[in-house]
Amino acid sequence: MAAPSIGYAAMLEQFAPRDLVDWSVAAEAAGFSGIMAADHMQPWIPRQGNAAFVWSYMTAAAEHTVGDIGPGVACPSFRMHPAVVAQAAATMAAMYPGRFWLGLGSGEALNEHVVATYWPEIPERIARMFEAIEIIQKLFTGKDVKHRGEYYRMETVRLWTMPATPPPIYVATAGPVTAEKTGRLCDGIITVGAADEKIDAVFARFDKGAREAGKDPAGMPRILQLHLSWAPTQPEAERNAMEEWPNGGMKFAKQDIRSPQVFEAIAGLVRIDDFQGRMLISDDLEAHRREIQRYLDMGFTKIYLHNVGRNQREWIEAFGREVLPKLTA
Numbered sequence: 001m002a003a004p005s006i007g008y009a010a011m012l013e014q015f016a017p018r019d020l021v022d023w024s025v026a027a028e029a030a031g032f033s034g035i036m037a038a039d040h041m042q043p044w045i046p047r048q049g050n051a052a053f054v055w056s057y058m059t060a061a062a063e064h065t066v067g068d069i070g071p072g073v074a075c076p077s078f079r080m081h082p083a084v085v086a087q088a089a090a091t092m093a094a095m096y097p098g099r100f101w102l103g104l105g106s107g108e109a110l111n112e113h114v115v116a117t118y119w120p121e122i123p124e125r126i127a128r129m130f131e132a133i134e135i136i137q138k139l140f141t142g143k144d145v146k147h148r149g150e151y152y153r154m155e156t157v158r159l160w161t162m163p164a165t166p167p168p169i170y171v172a173t174a175g176p177v178t179a180e181k182t183g184r185l186c187d188g189i190i191t192v193g194a195a196d197e198k199i200d201a202v203f204a205r206f207d208k209g210a211r212e213a214g215k216d217p218a219g220m221p222r223i224l225q226l227h228l229s230w231a232p233t234q235p236e237a238e239r240n241a242m243e244e245w246p247n248g249g250m251k252f253a254k255q256d257i258r259s260p261q262v263f264e265a266i267a268g269l270v271r272i273d274d275f276q277g278r279m280l281i282s283d284d285l286e287a288h289r290r291e292i293q294r295y296l297d298m299g300f301t302k303i304y305l306h307n308v309g310r311n312q313r314e315w316i317e318a319f320g321r322e323v324l325p326k327l328t329a
Contacts, residue, residue: 004296004329007034008316009072009225009306010057013043014244017052017060023312024061030320034068035061036103036225036304041079041111044247044254045264055088062096069099072225072304073172073190075107077125078116082132083154086139093163102136103190103223104129105172109258119256126178127151133169133185140166170223174198176205183209188221193278199298224300229281229308230288230315238272240309241281248308249274279308285322293327 008027010020024035039054054071062069069092076085085102092100106125113119120128128151135154138145142162147154168187173179174194182189183206191202203222210217227248231237241248246267251274257263275281280291295303307315 004327005033005302006031006292006324006327007036007067007302007304008032009227009304010035010037010061011048011306012038012052012054012057013040013050014048014308015310015312016050017057019312020057021060021064023316025064026313027316027320028065028067030316031324032067032305032316032320034302034304035065036070036072036223037061039071039074039111041114042260044110044245044260045267046260047243047264048260055092058092058100059095062092062099067099068101069096070101070103070167070170073103073105073170075105075112075129076132076136077107077128077151078112079114081154082135082152083139083157085132086136087159087161089136089167090140090159090163091161093165093167094161097163097165100167101170101188102167103170103172104133105190106178106255108255110254110260110263113258119258122255125255129171130181130185133171136169168221170221174202176201179203180205180209182206183211183215183217183220184213185209188223190223190225193224193226193295195277196298203299221302222300224295224303225306226292226295226303227279227306227308228288228291229275229279230285230318231283231309231311232314234281234283236311237281237283237309240311241275241279242270242272244310245279245308246270248279251278285318288319289323289326292323296327296329 040051076082089102106129131149135147139159144158146156170188171182172190179202207217229237229241249270
């Protein structure tokens with residue numbers, strides 16, 4: 001039986017990039033199979049204290065590891081024109097053949113408002129993302145292309161540094177309509193933990209879109225980013241969740257909030273019970289194994305784990321020793 005693909009989520013809004021390179025190396029040595037790197041302009045709350053440029057980190061991490069790597073996720077719609085995202089992705093794929101994947105999303109005001117004069121509502125953000133993907137896919141042909149659409153213009157240009165095979169494009173979504181369009185237009189889907197019935201509905205629409213485009217959804221990646229809090233004691237695991245990742249307990253959409261200081265104010269309202277059903281907080285390694293296995297059994301082909309505490313090396317070693325070897329695909 002093949003081993004499941006469990007990767008390391010490198011949270012650049014929480015940790016310094018050099019530390020994350022070291023922990024990425026340690027994670028690979030412990031049995032983690034790849035890296036999902038967060039793309040942030042600001043942290044969620046000031047305490048997290050970082051927001052390094054994801055493309056710089058990914059280059060350094062890829063130089064010191066051999067597994068897959070990609071941004072989870074980049075927004076091609078505001079801070080960076082889709083042509084620039086395409087150039088960055090093509091260069092990564094040329095430098096690290098067969099390893100790089102491009103994870104894309106519709107963006108959050110926390111990161112994107114710094115250059116946007118107007119922050120649009122969800123339907124427009126999704127429309128912008130798919131038009132951006134159209135541009136990226138045009139450029140991935142390696143030909144001279146131009147674009148004049150509803151949201152973007154691009155003069156005739158080509159990508160001069162191209163990989164032998166363009167990197168796959170995975171879209172992050174928890175919505176069924178976007179999932180269907182993702183299945184039709186892209187190569188895989190990224191989502192976060194949710195109730196079983198919600199994930200089943202997203203997968204069903206993703207499969208529908210893929211089949212409509214003549215693709216076999218069974219061969220398309222279904223990727224999960226899974227936040228968790230593990231520590232040797234339950235009080236420490238709970239403290240890590242409350243102090244380091246209170247945004248995980250916020251039961252509302254966060255895409256329109258622009259400031260870490262606003263998130264910090266809201267964090268004062270978060271209680272440990274707010275994480276129930278949203279993120280497992282436990283000192284029990286077996287409980288974490290069961291939680292990860294549940295998602296594997298639902299059909300996820302790749303899971304990237306983020307332990308919210310600053311005990312990264314301790315967690316990597318514990319999971320590498322006690323959790324990863326007991327998971328089954």
